[in-house]
Amino acid sequence: MSSWLDLPTTDANALGQVLWADSSGDPLSPARLGQRIGMTSGSVTVLVDRLEAAGLLARSREHSDRRRVTLRPTPAARERARAFLAESSAEIAAALQGASTAELATSTAFVRTMAAAASDATTRLRAGRS
Template identity: 60%
Template sequence: MGTDPLTVDWTEAQVAVMHRLRDWAVGFTELNQHLSTWMRLPTSDANALGNIIWADEAGTPLSPAELSRQIGMTSGATTVLLNRLEAAGHIVRSREGSDRRRVTLRPVREAREQARAFLAFAGAEIAASLGDTPDPELTTVIAFLERMTAAARQANTRLARGERGDQKTV
């Protein structure tokens, strides 16, 4: 596969970057837990709803299969979770576009408004930090994160195919 991350002589800056990325992931996970409390949902449901809202806001609504992959649940467990979110009035499943077989997940207006209220309250520090960051620095960070995301996507694709390298399955 190329570089063995366990044997590379990483620079201090590279190690620091990996620690900061982990710190962000931990902080983001904790924010999602607060979102679940805010919306009175189980953490898994709030996480799924957040992904559904985020994708819809970006103009790329999710299918149940895409959501399953993002949240790391089986299709059956995701169906149960989506049934709960739909019964609670947080999402709707629809068949849009030319392929009427494809189910699209959409948040309802009230769920979107609750999530926006949470972000307005909980995201104040993050918004201030982004606002204080000069555009050239943001451009550098965007390019770096795009490379890291592409690398993670490649690894996830390889792992999803069942590749295990030299490791034996136990």
């Protein structure tokens, strides 16, 4: 998506987070965006400024506390993301249709194993064990 939008990977990731949150009805503040992508508030401000200047993101004040800022994707960002997903989804679907049952079973087993390993590591690390 970053190549499609001609954005640095970090900017595309942030925009994707804003798009996803907005579409799920739970828009992000700059602070929540920073938590999701692992950036400081100062870095998020610079990133949001870039996306706003590119016409992909808008800041709004939608709460009774006018100090709270909500990040919303612009219509242009929504359309570009929709076009990317439509194009990439068609190619992914074609690749899946061309895969054999054995290839899909092997791939599924591998992804499940990797997801379980990541989940186990996260649980262990959260518990403070090495």
